[in-house]
Amino acid sequence: MKNKDIILQTIAKVVFFIIILFSIHIFFEGHYRPGGGFVGGLVTAGGLVLLLLAYDLKTVKKLMPINFRILIGIGLAVALLTASAAMLFDVPFFTHAFDYFDLPLLGETSLHSAALFDLGVYLVVVGTTMTIIQTIGESE
Amino acid sequence: MSALHFAIISPFIFAIFVPFLYKLFRKIHTGWFVLLLPSILFIYFLQFISVTRDGDTFIRTVSWIPSLHIDFIAKVDGLSLIFALLITGIGALVVLYSIYYLSKNKEKLNTFYVYLLLFMGAMLGVVLSDNLIVLYMFWEFTSFSSFFLIGYWHEREKSRYGAQKSMLITVFGGLSLLGGIILLYIMTGTFSIQEMVANVGVITGHALFIPAMIFVLLGAFTKSAQFPFHIWLPDAMEAPTPVSAYLHSATMVKAGIYLVARMTPIFAYDQSGTWIWLVAGFGIITLFWGSFNAVKQTDLKAILAFSTISQLGLIMSLLGVGAAALHFNELSENIYTMAIVAAVFHLINHSTFKGSLFMMAGIVDHETGTRDIRKLGGLMTLMPITFTIALIGTFSMAGIPPFNGFLSKEMFFTAMKHIASFDLFNFSSLGILFPIIAWIASVFTFIYSMMLVWKTFTGPYKPEKLAKKPHEAPIGMLISPIILVSLVIIIGLFPNILSATVLPAAANAIMPEFIFDVHIKMWHGVNLELFMTIGVIAIGTLLYLSLSKWSRVYSLFPEKLTLNKLYDAFIPSLESSSNVFIRSHMTGYIRAYLAYIFIFFIGILGITIWGKDAFVLNTENTASIGVYEAILALLIVIGTVTILASKSRLTSILALGAVGYTVSLYYILFRAPDLALTQLVIETISVALFLVCFYFLPKKFHLEKTRFKLTNAIISIGVGLVVTLIAIASSSTKLFPSISKYYEEHTYDPAGGENMVNVILVDFRGFDTLFEICVLAVAGLGIYSLIKLRMTRRKEG
Numbered sequence: 051m052k053n054k055d056i057i058l059q060t061i062a063k064v065v066f067f068i069i070i071l072f073s074i075h076i077f078f079e080g081h082y083r084p085g086g087g088f089v090g091g092l093v094t095a096g097g098l099v100l101l102l103l104a105y106d107l108k109t110v111k112k113l114m115p116i117n118f119r120i121l122i123g124i125g126l127a128v129a130l131l132t133a134s135a136a137m138l139f140d141v142p143f144f145t146h147a148f149d150y151f152d153l154p155l156l157g158e159t160s161l162h163s164a165a166l167f168d169l170g171v172y173l174v175v176v177g178t179t180m181t182i183i184q185t186i187g188e189s190e
Numbered sequence: 191m192s193a194l195h196f197a198i199i200s201p202f203i204f205a206i207f208v209p210f211l212y213k214l215f216r217k218i219h220t221g222w223f224v225l226l227l228p229s230i231l232f233i234y235f236l237q238f239i240s241v242t243r244d245g246d247t248f249i250r251t252v253s254w255i256p257s258l259h260i261d262f263i264a265k266v267d268g269l270s271l272i273f274a275l276l277i278t279g280i281g282a283l284v285v286l287y288s289i290y291y292l293s294k295n296k297e298k299l300n301t302f303y304v305y306l307l308l309f310m311g312a313m314l315g316v317v318l319s320d321n322l323i324v325l326y327m328f329w330e331f332t333s334f335s336s337f338f339l340i341g342y343w344h345e346r347e348k349s350r351y352g353a354q355k356s357m358l359i360t361v362f363g364g365l366s367l368l369g370g371i372i373l374l375y376i377m378t379g380t381f382s383i384q385e386m387v388a389n390v391g392v393i394t395g396h397a398l399f400i401p402a403m404i405f406v407l408l409g410a411f412t413k414s415a416q417f418p419f420h421i422w423l424p425d426a427m428e429a430p431t432p433v434s435a436y437l438h439s440a441t442m443v444k445a446g447i448y449l450v451a452r453m454t455p456i457f458a459y460d461q462s463g464t465w466i467w468l469v470a471g472f473g474i475i476t477l478f479w480g481s482f483n484a485v486k487q488t489d490l491k492a493i494l495a496f497s498t499i500s501q502l503g504l505i506m507s508l509l510g511v512g513a514a515a516l517h518f519n520e521l522s523e524n525i526y527t528m529a530i531v532a533a534v535f536h537l538i539n540h541s542t543f544k545g546s547l548f549m550m551a552g553i554v555d556h557e558t559g560t561r562d563i564r565k566l567g568g569l570m571t572l573m574p575i576t577f578t579i580a581l582i583g584t585f586s587m588a589g590i591p592p593f594n595g596f597l598s599k600e601m602f603f604t605a606m607k608h609i610a611s612f613d614l615f616n617f618s619s620l621g622i623l624f625p626i627i628a629w630i631a632s633v634f635t636f637i638y639s640m641m642l643v644w645k646t647f648t649g650p651y652k653p654e655k656l657a658k659k660p661h662e663a664p665i666g667m668l669i670s671p672i673i674l675v676s677l678v679i680i681i682g683l684f685p686n687i688l689s690a691t692v693l694p695a696a697a698n699a700i701m702p703e704f705i706f707d708v709h710i711k712m713w714h715g716v717n718l719e720l721f722m723t724i725g726v727i728a729i730g731t732l733l734y735l736s737l738s739k740w741s742r743v744y745s746l747f748p749e750k751l752t753l754n755k756l757y758d759a760f761i762p763s764l765e766s767s768s769n770v771f772i773r774s775h776m777t778g779y780i781r782a783y784l785a786y787i788f789i790f791f792i793g794i795l796g797i798t799i800w801g802k803d804a805f806v807l808n809t810e811n812t813a814s815i816g817v818y819e820a821i822l823a824l825l826i827v828i829g830t831v832t833i834l835a836s837k838s839r840l841t842s843i844l845a846l847g848a849v850g851y852t853v854s855l856y857y858i859l860f861r862a863p864d865l866a867l868t869q870l871v872i873e874t875i876s877v878a879l880f881l882v883c884f885y886f887l888p889k890k891f892h893l894e895k896t897r898f899k900l901t902n903a904i905i906s907i908g909v910g911l912v913v914t915l916i917a918i919a920s921s922s923t924k925l926f927p928s929i930s931k932y933y934e935e936h937t938y939d940p941a942g943g944e945n946m947v948n949v950i951l952v953d954f955r956g957f958d959t960l961f962e963i964c965v966l967a968v969a970g971l972g973i974y975s976l977i978k979l980r981m982t983r984r985k986e987g
Contacts, residue, residue, distance in 0.1 A: 086947075181974050
């Protein structure tokens with residue numbers, strides 16, 4: 051942290067949360083409006099990159115001690131398990147199911163197993179993008 | 191599995207145990223164990239004489255691959271029996287000889303006898319198989335077991351050279367034989383020889399008849415060392431002498447003869463005479479060329495090799511002439527049938543005298559240390575028994591009475607005399623050449639036969655040139671050649687031992703329609719053949735005595751034009767030209783390979799469009815072009831031109847980004863919001879990555895302008911044109927309605943979504959997405975490992 055760019059860092063603190071919220075919004079909205087796991091993941095990664103630019107690698111690692119390579123694995127596992135879960139119910143691989151549930155706070159909401167698969171996509175995209183950027187950033 | 195099948199494969203089974211016997215009984219020469227097998231087999235095969243003498247055949251079938259018509263059909267008829275007896279009989283004698291020839295302490299006997307047994311089994315398989323595929327299998331077994339045997343002393347360069355040469359030539363022939371077999375199968379639908387003979391009418395009229403015949407003959411000619419494929423045989427003399435005696439005089443080189451004899455009832459019926467001309471013609475050329483070249487050799491085994499070539503040519507030409515018999519109807523008085531009998535008769539005779547001569551050469555080599563006739567001489571008193579063997583063998587080879595060679599040579603002259611008066615297929619004009627060439631070749635045969643015996647055993651004794659002090663060979667070494675020369679005399683004096691037992695049956699197997707009543711006489715009366723023989727002896731003696739005066743004839747013929755030189759030049763030039771070929775296009779530059787790929791792409795697609803007349807332009811269903819589309823298209827064109835024409839790489843990267851963003855605008859315009867979103871973010875990331883790469887480039891590359899190359903321009907314009915044409919043509923011909931209707935209707939109801947793109951991605955076709963995220967993960971981990979591994983290596987360095 052050699053050059054303290056106060057303006058950038060302050061704005062980044064605010065904008066980061068807006069970006070993350072937007073990406074979550076895009077992610078959840080995917081089944082009904084443009085968006086989905088892929089774009090959501092990319093936008094989340096974009097927010098993280100903004101933090102990287104405003105601070106530096108070490109600070110961001112301290113803030114978020116996430117190993118993004120493991121995130122890739124988790125994402126792949128979530129996607130694959132969602133797809134295979136269908137086989138437990140004696141239906142073909144990759145059959146999705148959804149229904150409407152009356153949830154506390156949220157009211158009547160549709161829950162779709164495709165969203166879980168999308169979560170896997172989201173995690174893989176975030177993991178991959180951040181792995182690439184971090185590795186290239188660390189290399190000299 | 192009958193006893194006959196077991197007899198065929200018994201050498202293979204026995205070969206497995208040879209190394210164990212060698213290791214367990216080091217004190218006993220391994221050959222003694224091996225000797226048992228061919229002796230038992232010989233006795234076993236002798237029993238079949240009573241079967242074949244009455245014209246019967248003995249057939250046993252074992253199912254192997256019935257669905258492909260490949261069965262192991264073992265068949266004994268007269269012809270097979272003669273070969274089987276030669277293989278096992280001479281095999282036993284050769285094994286006995288090799289026990290004394292090869293030292294049990296110095297040589298690797300286990301490998302030698304394994305190879306020899308492999309060869310023996312393979313050879314039995316060749317002559318006793320009725321199924322052509324099984325025959326071919328054993329045929330290649332003989333090729334490579336003989337390869338091993340020629341290269342037995344593999345530390346010598348000449349052995350390796352000879353082994354490689356014989357391998358290349360015989361395998362070339364073997365493969366063409368396989369081609370011929372397949373063509374025969376296409377014609378007849380069977381691999382069985384006897385069924386082919388029964389359906390010979392189908393084959394004779396077929397369009398594939400001539401190719402099949404040529405392929406089969408190529409196989410036979412290469413194996414039997416016929417001109418111009420004879421060149422491997424003299425080089426195969428690097429093998430141990432028992433091998434030369436066995437393979438290269440008595441058995442393997444006769445496999446081609448066997449094949450030609452076997453195929454005679456299939457191929458010889460055709461009305462063009464091709465078979466007769468090819469077999470008889472190549473045989474007579476080989477006969478002459480082999481005997482002519484034998485005279486100039488100085489090495490005992492080289493003389494014998496060329497002599498073998500020439501004698502094989504003799505048998506081959508007899509088989510060709512014999513085929514003429516099929517074109518006459520009066521069978522009882524058919525003069526050409528005697529040629530077939532002569533061929534089989536000479537086959538046996540040649541095996542006896544040539545085997546003994548090779549063994550004689552081996553004894554001389556073994557006892558004096560050299561085979562060069564210029565160093566040898568005066569051995570008659572030192573090695574009297576060997577001299578007697580040589581004398582009988584060579585006199586038989588030269589065709590001098592009372593030995594068996596004389597009888598078969600007389601019959602040969604008779605056949606050649608008759609073919610000159612054959613009035614079909616142009617034989618009446620050119621046929622006169624046959625007796626003339628045959629006679630000249632016989633003179634040469636006489637000359638080298640005399641050289642072989644007199645130059646080795648008479649004349650001045652030169653002990654200073656010899657590596658060892660010569661003395662008579664041990665008795666064990668002499669037994670085999672003594673048995674063989676005894677046969678030479680016995681057959682010479684009582685030829686009807688053979689004609690009463692095996693000869694008619696063998697001739698009958700070659701020509702199933704004829705009944706042979708064979709009676710061979712020593713004295714024919716005063717006729718042309720007798721004068722020819724007298725002429726051979728007289729002129730031959732004269733020429734032999736004046737050999738030093740006219741031997742300069744051989745130096746007139748330029749060494750460069752010999753077939754060996756041709757072969758020696760051909761193999762390296764094949765290597766170097768394929769090297770040149772590979773170097774000319776495998777440049778190692780990616781740009782060259784890309785050029786090939788693109789040119790191929792343009793060529794294949796362009797030719798297809800052109801040839802199939804596939805280009806269509808149909809503007810019925812095209813949408814109208816709006817202002818925005820036009821503007822964006824212009825932007826993309828500007829961006830693309832900038833990328834190509836820019837002087838710096840930075841401009842190119844930025845222009846590329848501009849193109850990418852324009853594409854995302856296009857997505858918006860064409861109502862693809864998901865694509866537009868993704869395109870925007872991905873374009874940003876990739877431009878950033880490009881800039882990272884750009885930052886790390888070496889400084890001197892920064893300002894290098896793309897060089898213009900006309901070929902590259904032409905190729906890229908061609909690719910663009912072809913792709914555009916295909917795109918226009920394919921959008922102009924929509925044959926079926928799109929399936930997108932289904933997605934439109936089912937996105938909400940069963941799938942529970944409203945964004946059709948996303949529903950397709952995660953639900954309808956989620957499988958693709960699953961593996962696309964795998965691709966992403968692999969790419970990310972790949973980049974990680976690339977960079978990290980590089981860093982650790984740098985640390986170590």
